Amino acid sequence: MKKAVLFDFDGVIADTEMKTLAYIEKLFFKYGVVLSMEEKISYIGTDGKEPTRKLLEKNGICKTTEEFLEERRALGNVYENCQDLKPMEGLVEFLIWLKTSGYKIGIVSSTNTRLIVTALNRMKLMSFPEVLICGDMVTKKKPSPEMSSSCWMLIRSRLPDPVGGFILPRSERCTRKSALLRLCSVKLQDFGCVQMTGNAL
Numbered sequence: 553m554k555k556a557v558l559f560d561f562d563g564v565i566a567d568t569e570m571k572t573l574a575y576i577e578k579l580f581f582k583y584g585v586v587l588s589m590e591e592k593i594s595y596i597g598t599d600g601k602e603p604t605r606k607l608l609e610k611n612g613i614c615k616t617t618e619e620f621l622e623e624r625r626a627l628g629n630v631y632e633n634c635q636d637l638k639p640m641e642g643l644v645e646f647l648i649w650l651k652t653s654g655y656k657i658g659i660v661s662s663t664n665t666r667l668i669v670t671a672l673n674r675m676k677l678m679s680f681p682e683v684l685i686c687g688d689m690v691t692k693k694k695p696s697p698e699m700s701s702s703c704w705m706l707i708r709s710r711l712p713d714p715v716g717g718f719i720l721p722r723s724e725r726c727t728r729k730s731a732l733l734r735l736c737s738v739k740l741q742d743f744g745c746v747q748m749t750g751n752a753l
Contacts, residue, residue, distance in 0.1 A: 556707045557650055559681075561661035561668055562596070566675065567640055568630045569596055575627050576600070579620070585611045599662045599687055600624075631667035631674075639675050647680045658683040658703040665689065683707050 563569045573592045580587050585607070594603040605617045613620070630637060650657055657680050661668050665686040672678040685703040 556656040631671040662687040
């Protein structure tokens, strides 16, 4: 049976989520707003527009969402600027295992292509994915299923035999360690396709 695995980028390929949120936190603090953990977490898995809109409205900040996010982009980003950008613990060994076991690998991210490719090259991981779907390649970003569906279709088109899909269930954040990656290598024995997201890992 031919096999494939889809990975989210933030919090799965690299531990970027909290580092990225630090930029948002810093900018809101400039406007006198201290974000709660719940408010910061609302950004995870999104392109940032909707949580920003809600927070600007809630706190009476007289800026449009785009104006605020443009100011945030001017602060820099994890993908290009983070000095300690590195793969999640155990990830490289897991990717090597997938490749040598015949799995096709896809990466899905709401972030634009330039930044994801830059980060993958910095971490020397660009040789692993067969397919890369980023936020500037689709009309609807996550949580819309369009990105994952596009990646599945591209990977499936490269496989001679159709395969099904399986999404790992939500589990605690402490499982984002190499122990879970080793566990996943066992789980993958039973499924043709698996999608690994920040929520699942």
